[in-house]
Amino acid sequence: MSETPIGSRTLSIILGYDPTTLRERVDLRAAGERLEELGSLRSLSALNEKAVLLRLLGRLDEAIDIANEAVRQARFTGDREQLLGARIRHAQVLQYQGKADEAIIELTGCVDEARGREWTALEAFAIQNRGKVWFDTGDYENALADMTAAVFLREKLGASPAEIQAALTAVAVVQSALDAQRGTAGGAGSPDGQGGTDHA
Numbered sequence: 001m002s003e004t005p006i007g008s009r010t011l012s013i014i015l016g017y018d019p020t021t022l023r024e025r026v027d028l029r030a031a032g033e034r035l036e037e038l039g040s041l042r043s044l045s046a047l048n049e050k051a052v053l054l055r056l057l058g059r060l061d062e063a064i065d066i067a068n069e070a071v072r073q074a075r076f077t078g079d080r081e082q083l084l085g086a087r088i089r090h091a092q093v094l095q096y097q098g099k100a101d102e103a104i105i106e107l108t109g110c111v112d113e114a115r116g117r118e119w120t121a122l123e124a125f126a127i128q129n130r131g132k133v134w135f136d137t138g139d140y141e142n143a144l145a146d147m148t149a150a151v152f153l154r155e156k157l158g159a160s161p162a163e164i165q166a167a168l169t170a171v172a173v174v175q176s177a178l179d180a181q182r183g184t185a186g187g188a189g190s191p192d193g194q195g196g197t198d199h200a
Helices: 008-013 028-038 044-056 060-077 080-096 100-116 120-137 140-157 161-189
Strands: 014-017 024-026
Touching (some): 014 161, 028 044
16 A cells, blocks of 8 residues: 555645655645545545645644544554554644644554554654654654654655655755754853864
């Protein structure tokens, strides 16, 4: 299965990623139109897509309700792979709600399960999203570890050059933030103001 089975229309609505926040840049008009098209559909694929669209549109109360419904429906079907994908999307909404601790716990469980079952695409999806949550919290070391792992997993999957480049760009953004953080900490902690000069 694909790592984010949410429909090509929704994927095309994502224009790229903000280089400072690592969050998606979105065609808001197209996202709203797609949400209208989905209407009251309640299939698991429709619920998954709605949860993503509502999150991207900033309608987080609605997004968490739909994400919860998708998790319940996936659990009812007994398909562990579908359930794992729904749980990752649920954690994405938690991140956007500012519930970083809950998102980390959920995503860590997803990473562990995906790794244990050798679902590499879902492992990459979960670990990259966990990296984004770490990034939001300012924990750049953990963010860098996860983003780097995501690159490795995508290469293992044979992802497209564009996907690999996007993952590498995320690594570079996190590395830059970490370097700045270390430089600031080093400068503040050194009597001569030259702390961190041994860091390349």
